Amino acid sequence: MSTLSEVAARAGVTSATVSNVLRNRGRVGDETRQRVLDAVAALGYRPHLAARALAEGRAPTIALMVSSIANPFYPEFALAVERAARISGRFVIICNTNQDPLAGRAYLEQIAGTLSEGVLVMNANLDFDDLHQTEARGTPVVLCMWERPLDPPGLPCVAVDFRRAGELAARHLLELGHRQIVAIVGSKRAGIHAARYEGFVDALRAAGVKLPRTCVRHAPDTIEGGYAAARELLELHPATTAIFASNDLPALGSIHAAFDLRRDVPADLSVIGITDIQLARQSRPPLTTVQVPTVEAAEMAVSLLRELIERPPHTHQAARRGGRAAHEPPRVRVASEPTLIVRGSTSAPRRVRG
Amino acid sequence: MSTLSEVAARAGVTSATVSNVLRNRGRVGDETRQRVLDAVAALGYRPHLAARALAEGRAPTIALMVSSIANPFYPEFALAVERAARISGRFVIICNTNQDPLAGRAYLEQIAGTLSEGVLVMNANLDFDDLHQTEARGTPVVLCMWERPLDPPGLPCVAVDFRRAGELAARHLLELGHRQIVAIVGSKRAGIHAARYEGFVDALRAAGVKLPRTCVRHAPDTIEGGYAAARELLELHPATTAIFASNDLPALGSIHAAFDLRRDVPADLSVIGITDIQLARQSRPPLTTVQVPTVEAAEMAVSLLRELIERPPHTHQAARRGGRAAHEPPRVRVASEPTLIVRGSTSAPRRVRG
Incomplete structure (x- = not known):
C-alpha cells in the first residue's frame, strides 16, 4: 500500500x-x-481515515454504553449502530456497564472525548450527572430509545413511545376477550419499563379491567426472571388467561413456565411481550409482541450524535455557556410508533372460544 | 478532574x-x-490512559472480528474478551464482517495498526492472506477458538479440541442406546464445523454405527437452519431417535421442529448440540450439549495478543524477517477440554427403555 x-x-x-x-x-x-x-x-x-484521525489526535470511534451485551437485545441494537456508524467512517467501541453506574463512569472518564468522539447510551444505568459532565467537557452524548417522548431528559435523545407499546399490548389482549390478566414488569417501579406498564394499565382501566397489585410482579429483565415471576403469578391466580410482560425476555420465560406447568400456550394461556427481538420469532410458539423500531432508533441516534460531533466549534462553546446556537440540531427526535405483531402465543381464552 | x-x-x-x-x-x-x-x-x-496513548499516536484498543454479532454466541464471547481486555487497559472495537471477506479486509485496512493495536479473529470468514498481510505490517493477529489443536494455522491462535466435542456428543448418544441417529452440520463440508463432525462420525464408527450420507444435512448455523434440516431429516428417516447438531443454535431449531411435528423431546427424540450458549440452558426442554471453554479461550486469546503487542520491537523485526526471537511467546495455546453437559433434551430411546 x-x-x-x-x-x-x-x-x-x-x-x-x-x-x-x-x-x-x-x-x-x-x-x-x-x-x-x-x-x-x-x-x-x-x-487511511483512521490513521489520519489519530495523527490529528482524534480517534474516529463512538462509544456505545449498554448495560449488558449478553442480553440479546443489545447486540441487535449494537449491530444497527455499527452499520450506521460505519457509513460516517466511525467505529463502535462497546462499553458494558453490567448495570453498574461506577463501571459506566469509569468508561466515560477513560474514553469520552479522547478515544471516542461521542457517546451513545442505551439503558446503561448511568448516573445522569456523569453524562452531563461528559457533555459539559465537550463530548456529545445521545440517549437511545428514551421511553417518554413527551417528557424528554436534559440530554439529546431519540425517543420511542413505549407507553403506546404497552397500550397496544393491552388492547390486543382485551380484543381477544381476556379479563384475567397478570403483568410482569422487567424493571423496578420507577425504572425504564414504567412507561410501558403505565400504557398497559391505563388501556385496561379504560376498558373497565382492573389490575390488582397481587397480579403484578417486578422481575429481572431476563428469561429466568420472567419464568420465576410467571410461576408465582400462575400459582397465586390459577384462573389467569393472559400474561403481559414489559419485555420479550420475561415473556419467553413465561412461555417456559407454562410449558413446565403443562399449560398450553396459547390455548390455556396467552403471552405477549414488547420489543420483537430475534428470539421472539424463534420461540415455540412464536411470541406475539409489540415491535419497537430498533434499527430506525439506532440510525437516528447515530445521525444525531454525528451532527453534534461535527457541528462547528463555536456552537460547542455556546452549548457550554448554557446557550443554544441557531443551527444546533433538535435535541429530541421521536422514532416511528410501535406496532403489534401477532404470532402464535396469543389467542382468545378457552371459555370465550367455547 | x-x-x-x-x-x-x-x-x-x-x-x-x-x-x-x-x-x-x-x-x-x-x-x-x-x-x-x-x-x-x-x-x-x-x-488518563486513553488520552496518554492517543498523545503517543496509539489507540489502546483491540479489534474483535466476528462474522455476526447477532448470533448469540458472539456477544457472549465478546463480553469475555471485553472483560479480559479491560484488565490490560484496552478497549474492544467490535467488527462485524457479516461473513463477507471483503468487509473483513476493509476493517483490517482501516484500523489494524492504527486504531487497534492488535486483532482477534473469531470465525469471521476472513481471507488468510489478509491476516498474514496485517501481521507482516506489524500488527499482531490471534485466531480465537481454532478448531484443530493438532493442525495449527500459520498464525498465533488459541485452539479448542472440537473434534473431542463431537466425540463426546456421539458417546453420550451411544451410551443412551441410540442407533438411529441423524446429524446437522452448521457449516459447509470443509468449514469450521468439520472437526466436530469428524469426531462425531469417528466415535460412531468405532461403535459400529454408520451414518449414511442421507442422514447428514449441512445447514446454516442458525435456529432456522437447524429447524429446516431437522424437518427434512425426520421426514426422510421417521425412525430417527436422536439428532446431533454441530452447534447449539441448529440443535435448538431441531427441538422446535420436533415441537411442530408433535414429537416429544426427549421421549420421542433426543437432541444434542455443541458449545453451551446461554440459550441452551434457557430452552424448553433445556439442551444437552458439549460445553466448550468460551470464557477461558477469550482470556487466553487476549493474553496472547497482549504479549504479542507488548513484546520488544526487535522481536517484531525478527518476526517480519521470518525469524522467531528466543523469547517470543508460543503461537498456539490449547484451551481446556470440552465437557458434556447433560440436560433435559436427551434420554434413552423408547424401545430401549422398554
Whole structure:
C-alpha cells in the first residue's frame, strides 16, 4: 500500500498539499489538484481515515454504553449502530456497564472525548450527572430509545413511545376477550419499563379491567426472571388467561413456565411481550409482541450524535455557556410508533372460544 | 478532574517527570518520585490512559472480528474478551464482517495498526492472506477458538479440541442406546464445523454405527437452519431417535421442529448440540450439549495478543524477517477440554427403555 509521502513525491508537492486536496481543505490550484489526484490514482493510494484521525489526535470511534451485551437485545441494537456508524467512517467501541453506574463512569472518564468522539447510551444505568459532565467537557452524548417522548431528559435523545407499546399490548389482549390478566414488569417501579406498564394499565382501566397489585410482579429483565415471576403469578391466580410482560425476555420465560406447568400456550394461556427481538420469532410458539423500531432508533441516534460531533466549534462553546446556537440540531427526535405483531402465543381464552 | 500539569506544578517538576513516575520509566530520584506521588494523591489525579496513548499516536484498543454479532454466541464471547481486555487497559472495537471477506479486509485496512493495536479473529470468514498481510505490517493477529489443536494455522491462535466435542456428543448418544441417529452440520463440508463432525462420525464408527450420507444435512448455523434440516431429516428417516447438531443454535431449531411435528423431546427424540450458549440452558426442554471453554479461550486469546503487542520491537523485526526471537511467546495455546453437559433434551430411546 502506497503512502501519503509517495503520492506527494510523485505529484511534486508536499504531504500537506496532498492532504489538503484529499480533504477539500486549504487553497490548492486546479493544476496542482489534478496532479495530486493523478498520483493518487496511479499509486492506488487509499487515504487511511483512521490513521489520519489519530495523527490529528482524534480517534474516529463512538462509544456505545449498554448495560449488558449478553442480553440479546443489545447486540441487535449494537449491530444497527455499527452499520450506521460505519457509513460516517466511525467505529463502535462497546462499553458494558453490567448495570453498574461506577463501571459506566469509569468508561466515560477513560474514553469520552479522547478515544471516542461521542457517546451513545442505551439503558446503561448511568448516573445522569456523569453524562452531563461528559457533555459539559465537550463530548456529545445521545440517549437511545428514551421511553417518554413527551417528557424528554436534559440530554439529546431519540425517543420511542413505549407507553403506546404497552397500550397496544393491552388492547390486543382485551380484543381477544381476556379479563384475567397478570403483568410482569422487567424493571423496578420507577425504572425504564414504567412507561410501558403505565400504557398497559391505563388501556385496561379504560376498558373497565382492573389490575390488582397481587397480579403484578417486578422481575429481572431476563428469561429466568420472567419464568420465576410467571410461576408465582400462575400459582397465586390459577384462573389467569393472559400474561403481559414489559419485555420479550420475561415473556419467553413465561412461555417456559407454562410449558413446565403443562399449560398450553396459547390455548390455556396467552403471552405477549414488547420489543420483537430475534428470539421472539424463534420461540415455540412464536411470541406475539409489540415491535419497537430498533434499527430506525439506532440510525437516528447515530445521525444525531454525528451532527453534534461535527457541528462547528463555536456552537460547542455556546452549548457550554448554557446557550443554544441557531443551527444546533433538535435535541429530541421521536422514532416511528410501535406496532403489534401477532404470532402464535396469543389467542382468545378457552371459555370465550367455547 | 485535575491535569498532569497541575500535578507537575504542585510537585515542582516537569510534566515529563510526572509521566515517567506514573509509568515507571526514566530515572527519577526517590525523593522526587515521592513528591510526585504525594501531589497525585493530594489532587486526586487519575492518569488518563486513553488520552496518554492517543498523545503517543496509539489507540489502546483491540479489534474483535466476528462474522455476526447477532448470533448469540458472539456477544457472549465478546463480553469475555471485553472483560479480559479491560484488565490490560484496552478497549474492544467490535467488527462485524457479516461473513463477507471483503468487509473483513476493509476493517483490517482501516484500523489494524492504527486504531487497534492488535486483532482477534473469531470465525469471521476472513481471507488468510489478509491476516498474514496485517501481521507482516506489524500488527499482531490471534485466531480465537481454532478448531484443530493438532493442525495449527500459520498464525498465533488459541485452539479448542472440537473434534473431542463431537466425540463426546456421539458417546453420550451411544451410551443412551441410540442407533438411529441423524446429524446437522452448521457449516459447509470443509468449514469450521468439520472437526466436530469428524469426531462425531469417528466415535460412531468405532461403535459400529454408520451414518449414511442421507442422514447428514449441512445447514446454516442458525435456529432456522437447524429447524429446516431437522424437518427434512425426520421426514426422510421417521425412525430417527436422536439428532446431533454441530452447534447449539441448529440443535435448538431441531427441538422446535420436533415441537411442530408433535414429537416429544426427549421421549420421542433426543437432541444434542455443541458449545453451551446461554440459550441452551434457557430452552424448553433445556439442551444437552458439549460445553466448550468460551470464557477461558477469550482470556487466553487476549493474553496472547497482549504479549504479542507488548513484546520488544526487535522481536517484531525478527518476526517480519521470518525469524522467531528466543523469547517470543508460543503461537498456539490449547484451551481446556470440552465437557458434556447433560440436560433435559436427551434420554434413552423408547424401545430401549422398554
